[in-house]
Amino acid sequence: MKGKVYLVGAGPGDPELLTLKALRLLRQADAVLHDDLVSPEILTLVPRKAQLHDVGKRAGRKSTHQAEIHFLMIELARQGLQVVRLKGGDPLVFGRAGEEMQALRKAGIEFEVVPGVTAVLGAAASVGIPLTLRQTASSLLIMTGQFADDRPVPDLRSMIDSGTTIALYMPGADSQATVEKLASAGVPRHTPCAVISRASTSAQQTTVTSLEKLANIHAQAKPSILILGDVVRLSKLGQLDFQALSAELVPAQIPGQHQEAELA
Secondary structure (H helix, E strand, O other): OOOEEEEEEOEOOOHHHOOHHHHHHHHHOOEEEEOOOOOHHHHOOOOOOOEEEEOOOOOOOOOOOHHHHHHHHHHHHHOOOEEEEEEOEOOOOOOOHHHHHHHHHHHOOOEEEEOOOOHHHHHHHHHOOOOOEOOOEOOEEEEEOOOOOOOOOOOOHHHHHOOOEEEEEOOOOOHHHHHHHHHHOOOOOOOEEEEEEOOOOOOOEEEEEEHHHHHHOOOOOOOEEEEEOHHHHHHHOOOOOHHHHOOOOOOOOOOOOOOOEOOO
């Protein structure tokens, strides 16, 4: 029997945000290699007969090297197993799927990518932030705060001026460093922003503030995502009230979430 590897997106955390295809593949899997960001609720969907391998990588903790993940995927598939490589969010958005696809191609292993709901979509939906808005924000920039080397953040001034919404994945534990990095890249310090951690789960935390006040908020659980742009002001209403773009922000109380408003 010929094995196959499925690179599957688990979404931001809520099991109900899994695609039907992802759910079917999980239930049929012989082996599942999952990231640390995959929620425990989703892992309960894996059949007991299946091998379950935690291959997560988290800063400050013991992690699985990428080469080990490649080796394990390839060996399990060569044994004729149906392998699910389960990733938080979407496999093609900061999920190292490119590296894994190259390794599988080189080894002659058949594979398929199954998209998932990426973090910013789940996070924005949970607090009512429209990532694009016809009169205000016509584009969305998804970027990471954790580069593989010491490259600087791209120049963002023209993008902010044009109304682009910025979604920063993995903003880092040092909020002040994040503020300085974004400010030096041209993001005005008064820019509204929202920090959303563990999006779509019962443990979700949300703080709405401005970039200059970001360093003053209490540390939130990881993983988190930072959304910047005028559209963040609409999160208090969850509807398109255009006057809210210039109005004082008032906190919206969302069940099961913590939200602070510090924007004036």
